[in-house]
Amino acid sequence: MSSRFLQTLAGEALSPPPIWLMRQAGRYLPEYRELRAQAKGFLDLCYTPELAVEVTLQPIRRYGFDAAILFSDILVVPDALGCDVRFVEGEGPKLETIRDSAGLSRLSKAGLHEHLAPVYETLRRLRRELPDDTALIGFAGAPWTVASYMVEGGGSKEFQEARTLARRDPVCFSALIDLVAEATIDYLKAQVEAGAQALQLFDSWAGVLPPSEFHRWCVRPLKMIVTSVKETHPDIPIIAFPRGAGVKYRHFIESVPVDGVSLDTSFSVDWAADQLPKVCLQGNLDPIALLSGGDEMLNDTRHLLNKLAGRPHIFNLGHGVLPPTNPDTVKRLVDFVRSYRPSSD
Numbered sequence: 273m274s275s276r277f278l279q280t281l282a283g284e285a286l287s288p289p290p291i292w293l294m295r296q297a298g299r300y301l302p303e304y305r306e307l308r309a310q311a312k313g314f315l316d317l318c319y320t321p322e323l324a325v326e327v328t329l330q331p332i333r334r335y336g337f338d339a340a341i342l343f344s345d346i347l348v349v350p351d352a353l354g355c356d357v358r359f360v361e362g363e364g365p366k367l368e369t370i371r372d373s374a375g376l377s378r379l380s381k382a383g384l385h386e387h388l389a390p391v392y393e394t395l396r397r398l399r400r401e402l403p404d405d406t407a408l409i410g411f412a413g414a415p416w417t418v419a420s421y422m423v424e425g426g427g428s429k430e431f432q433e434a435r436t437l438a439r440r441d442p443v444c445f446s447a448l449i450d451l452v453a454e455a456t457i458d459y460l461k462a463q464v465e466a467g468a469q470a471l472q473l474f475d476s477w478a479g480v481l482p483p484s485e486f487h488r489w490c491v492r493p494l495k496m497i498v499t500s501v502k503e504t505h506p507d508i509p510i511i512a513f514p515r516g517a518g519v520k521y522r523h524f525i526e527s528v529p530v531d532g533v534s535l536d537t538s539f540s541v542d543w544a545a546d547q548l549p550k551v552c553l554q555g556n557l558d559p560i561a562l563l564s565g566g567d568e569m570l571n572d573t574r575h576l577l578n579k580l581a582g583r584p585h586i587f588n589l590g591h592g593v594l595p596p597t598n599p600d601t602v603k604r605l606v607d608f609v610r611s612y613r614p615s616s617d
C-alpha cells in the first residue's frame with residue numbers, strides 16, 4: 273500500500289499526517305473558474321469525464337495532496353433517480369420537491385447506472401492518471417442530507433419541511449430514505465469497481481436531528497450502506513461525516529462500522545482524542561482560518577497536529593474550502609503540515 277492516506281485509514285499513525293481538503297477543487301481556484309465558465313452548467317461539468325477529470329486534478333497539480341476526491345456532487349443521485357436538479361447561478365441547487373407518495377412514485381433507480389456512467393468513466397480515467405501514491409476518494413451524500421434537499425427543493429437553514437415530513441408521515445419519509453440508501457449502495461459499489469480506493473459519506477445536515485431521530489435517519493441508513501458496501505468490497509475504507517452531530521459522534525462510531533470520521537469545526541481535538549473510540553480522525557481546521565490566514569492559522573494547525581500526533585489522523589478542514597480563500601494560503605498550509613515535527617505548545 274503506497275499511499276499514506278490509505279495507510280492512515282488502515283490504522284497507522286504517520287507523522288506528518290496525510291493531507292487533503294474537502295472542496296479542494298472549486299471556485300477558490302482560478303483554473304476552476306475558467307473551466308467552469310466554458311462548461312454549459314455545473315452538472316454538465318460533473319457528467320463530462322474529460323472536464324471532471326481535469327477539475328479533480330487541478331488541486332493535485334498545485335498542492336500534491338495525498339488524496340484526490342472525485343469531482344461530482346451529492347445531488348447527482350436524486351438527479352439519477354428522476355428528481356429534476358438544477359444549479360442556479362448564485363442561488364445554489366434547486367430540486368423538484370418530493371413531499372408525498374405521488375412524488376415518490378415518480379422516482380426510480382432503474383436508470384441509475386446508465387445516468388451515472390460518466391461518473392464511473394471519470395473514476396477509471398482518474399485512476400490511470402493519478403500518481404500511485406495519490407489515493408482516489410469516491411463519495412456520496414448520506415440519505416438524510418440528500419432526502420432533505422429533495423423534500424425542501426433546495427438548501428435550507430433548518431430543513432423544516434423535511435423534519436416535519438419525517439414526523440408527520442414517517443412511512444413516506446422512510447420510503448424516500450430507503451430508496452436513496454439503496455441507490456447510494458449501488459452507486460458506491462460501482463464507484464469502487466471503477467477505481468475509487470476509499471469512500472466518504474457526507475451527512476452535512478446530521479446536526480439538525482435531535483437525539484430521538486438521529487439514530488433513525490442518520491445512523492440506521494448509514495449503517496445499512498456501510499455494511500452492504502463492505503459485504504461485497506470488504507477492503508474498501510469508508511469515512512463518514514455526520515456534520516454537527518456533536519456528542520452523538522460517539523454513538524455513531526459505535527454503531528456504524530466506518531474506518532474514519534471527519535470532524536466538523538465544533539470539536540476540540542482534545543475532546544475528540546479522549547472521548548471518541550479509536551477510529552481514524554479526519555479534520556478539523558476551521559475553513560475561516562484560511563480566510564484570515566497568517567500565523568493564527570498556523571498556530572491552530574500546530575495545536576491540532578500536536579493533539580492528534582500518535583493516532584491515525586488525516587489532516588483536513590472541518591468543512592469545505594470557502595470560495596474567497598486565497599490559493600497561496602492553501603499552499604502555506606500544505607507546506608506547514610508537510611514540514612511539521614511534533615512539539616509542545
Ligand code: CP3
Pocket residue numbers: 293294295296297298299308314341342343344345346347359364365411427474476592
Ligand atoms: O472538491 C471536492 O470536494 C469535490 C466535489 C464536491 C462538490 N460538492 C463540488 C461542488 C463535493 C464532495 C460536494 C459535496 C456536496 N455537495 C455536499 C456535502 C459537503 C458539504 O459541503 O457539506 C453538499 C451539501 C452539496 C450540495 C451542493 N452543491 C450545494 C449546496 C452547492 C451550492 C453551494 C456551493 O458551495 O456552491 C453545490 C455546488 C457545488 N458542488 C460546487 C462545487 C465545486 C459549486 C458549483 C459552481 O461552480 O458554481
